[in-house]
Structures are given as structure tokens and as C-alpha cells.
Amino acid sequence: MKIKKILNNNTLLVNDKGVEKIVIGSGIGFQKRVNDIVDKTKIEKVFVMEDKSEYEKFEEIVKSYPQEYVDVAENIIHYAEQKLNVELNPHIYIALTDHLAFAFERLKKGIVVQNKLLEEIRSLYFDEFKIGIWAKDYIKQKLNIEIPDDEIGFIALHIHTAKNNYRDISVTMDIASIIKDMTKIIEASLNIKIDEASVSYQRLKTHFHFALKRIIKNERTFGIDMELFEVIKNKYSKAYNIAKNIQKHIYEEYDYTMPDEELAYISLHIQRIINSA
Structure with missing residues (x-):
């Protein structure tokens, strides 16, 4: 393994038997x-x-x-990989470092960017958010920069994106945004305020989250017997119509196509919310 380019004291571009690689190590x-x-x-x-x-x-x-910005980002990534017991997509070294460097400069000028999906991120990406909390303390210790909770959310988004091998953070943001929209559609349709701590809502959110991941990755959805599908559609027509509206919204606003098979499962979850309202 020979050095092809020295990027800084801790980072090298190397040639390893004809393959270019990035190597990181202190000094x-x-x-x-x-x-x-x-x-x-x-x-x-x-x-x-x-x-x-x-x-x-x-x-x-x-x-x-600055070297210290790069080092902080690399150490956060290393910590995340240890905590999640997974190798993150290498693109995070570009995406997270770039994001944090801009964030640090903004914060020095007193500029805070609001994260409108903060609560959804905190709930959906719980493990990644905990890493973001650790990163907040680490950044304060190393750089004496106090990042707001909004930035904890952005760090969690980058980590979740890399963990799932998505190429773009916008995919992760879409999932959080769609779930926020779904909640609003259900609340408006039923004229209620959903108890987001309830078991029925948590089950719906979990199912919907994994359904969206399957859709985005073009993975096969769970099949359902058509006779059962018709029973659910007719027996729980109110819940089914809400699910149809959610399906339409996802397609029109995000250009994702939710298969009809998913509607039956989502309808059942919505029906549980109706029953407990």
C-alpha cells in the first residue's frame, strides 16, 4: 500500500494493488x-x-x-459505526464533514438553521439521534462550539442516510416529512389530535416507515389475499379512504408510488386509531 497523495497529517489517498483507497489514522x-x-x-x-x-x-x-473540523467529523462517524455496529456508506465523509463545516461557520455568525422535521427525526431515528446528542457534547469539548438541537437532527439524518446506503440525504428527509404529512392528513380527516405516544399510532408509524423504505429501495411489498383486501376496503371504508388520500399525496408531492397492497395494512392501523379516538 503506497501513498498516492497526502491530504493532511491524518488522511491519505493510497494505491493498494491498483485500487485507490482513503486511509485514515492519527499522524x-x-x-x-x-x-x-x-x-x-x-x-x-x-x-x-x-x-x-x-x-x-x-x-x-x-x-x-480546518483540520479540526475534518477530525471532528471523522471521529463522529467512527463513533457512530461503533455504536450502530455497522459500516456507514463512505459518502458520509463528504456529506457530514461538509455539513458540519458550514454549520460551524454559520453558528459563529449567530445564524441558526431551523430543522422543521426535528421531532420526526428524534422519534424515527432514535439511535442516530442519541449519537447526535453525543456529538453535540463532543463538538463543545473539541471546538468550543455549542450546536443547537436542530443540528443534532441533521447529524442523525446524515448517519441514518449512510447506514441505509442511500446516496442522498433528501431520501431520509422525505421519509420523515411524509410521516409528518401522513399524521396531519389523518388528524384533518378525523378532526382529532393524535396521541403520538399511543400504541396504535406507534404501530402505524413503524409500519409506514418500513413501507416507505421498501418503496424507495424498490423492494417487494408484502402481498395480501385479494378477498381479504376487499373485506378491509369495504368494512373499514373510512380508514381506507384516508389511506388512499395518503397514497395520492405521496405520489403528487414526493413522486413515490405506494402499491395498493400497502393500503390494506395502513387502513387497519388507521382503523385502530379511529377505534381509540
């Missing part, structure tokens, strides 16, 4: 030169980007932002 690039052999004892993380343009983006980010 791994210190007093090194191109074509030197990498000290494997200092390697903490090795990853491969999906295409060459991502190496260029990563290099630009590493060289454009």
Missing part, C-alpha cells in the same frame, strides 16, 4: 512523501469511494476546511 501522513509505504500500524480506517469524482470531492473538503 499517518506526518513527515511522509508520495510513494512511501503506509505504516499499517497507524491505520484506523480504510474505505473505497464509489467513483473517482468522490475522491476529488473528499480531497477538496479535507484541504478546504
Whole structure:
């Protein structure tokens, strides 16, 4: 494994048997030169980007932002991987570092960007949000920058996006936004205020969340017997019509197509909310 480019003291672009890789380790690039052999004892993380343009983006980010910003982002990612016991999509090294660097500069100027999906993120991505809380304390300790809860939510979004191997954070935001919209549609249709701590709502939200992930990933949905489908459609017509409105809204506003089979399951969950209202 030879050094192809030194990005900073802790980050190298290397050639490993013809494959370009990013290598991260404390002081791994210190007093090194191109074509030197990498000290494997200092390697903490090795990853491969999906295409060459991502190496260029990563290099630009590493060289454009203060070293301490890059180090903080890398350590948050490392902590997240340990806590979630999963290897995150390497694109997070670009996305999260870029986001945090802008956020730090904004906050220094007193500019706070509101996260309108904060409560949905806190509820949907609970484990990732806990990592964001840890990151808030870590950032304060390392950089003496106090990030608001809105930024905890954005950190959680980036981590969840990378955990699920999505290429764009907008997908994760769409899921949170759609669930928020779904809740509003049900409340408006039934003229009620949903108890979001209730078992019936939590079950609906969980089912809907996984249904959306399947739709976005083009995975097969759960099948349902057509006779049972017709029974649910007719017996719980009010709940079914609400589910149809949600289906329409998702298509018109987000361009996602919810299969009709999902309507039966969602109708049953909505019916439980109706029964408990």
C-alpha cells in the first residue's frame, strides 16, 4: 500500500494493488512523501469511494476546511459505526464533514438553521439521534462550539442516510416529512389530535416507515389475499379512504408510488386509531 497523495497529517489517498483507497489514522501522513509505504500500524480506517469524482470531492473538503473540523467529523462517524455496529456508506465523509463545516461557520455568525422535521427525526431515528446528542457534547469539548438541537437532527439524518446506503440525504428527509404529512392528513380527516405516544399510532408509524423504505429501495411489498383486501376496503371504508388520500399525496408531492397492497395494512392501523379516538 503506497501513498498516492497526502491530504493532511491524518488522511491519505493510497494505491493498494491498483485500487485507490482513503486511509485514515492519527499522524499517518506526518513527515511522509508520495510513494512511501503506509505504516499499517497507524491505520484506523480504510474505505473505497464509489467513483473517482468522490475522491476529488473528499480531497477538496479535507484541504478546504480546518483540520479540526475534518477530525471532528471523522471521529463522529467512527463513533457512530461503533455504536450502530455497522459500516456507514463512505459518502458520509463528504456529506457530514461538509455539513458540519458550514454549520460551524454559520453558528459563529449567530445564524441558526431551523430543522422543521426535528421531532420526526428524534422519534424515527432514535439511535442516530442519541449519537447526535453525543456529538453535540463532543463538538463543545473539541471546538468550543455549542450546536443547537436542530443540528443534532441533521447529524442523525446524515448517519441514518449512510447506514441505509442511500446516496442522498433528501431520501431520509422525505421519509420523515411524509410521516409528518401522513399524521396531519389523518388528524384533518378525523378532526382529532393524535396521541403520538399511543400504541396504535406507534404501530402505524413503524409500519409506514418500513413501507416507505421498501418503496424507495424498490423492494417487494408484502402481498395480501385479494378477498381479504376487499373485506378491509369495504368494512373499514373510512380508514381506507384516508389511506388512499395518503397514497395520492405521496405520489403528487414526493413522486413515490405506494402499491395498493400497502393500503390494506395502513387502513387497519388507521382503523385502530379511529377505534381509540
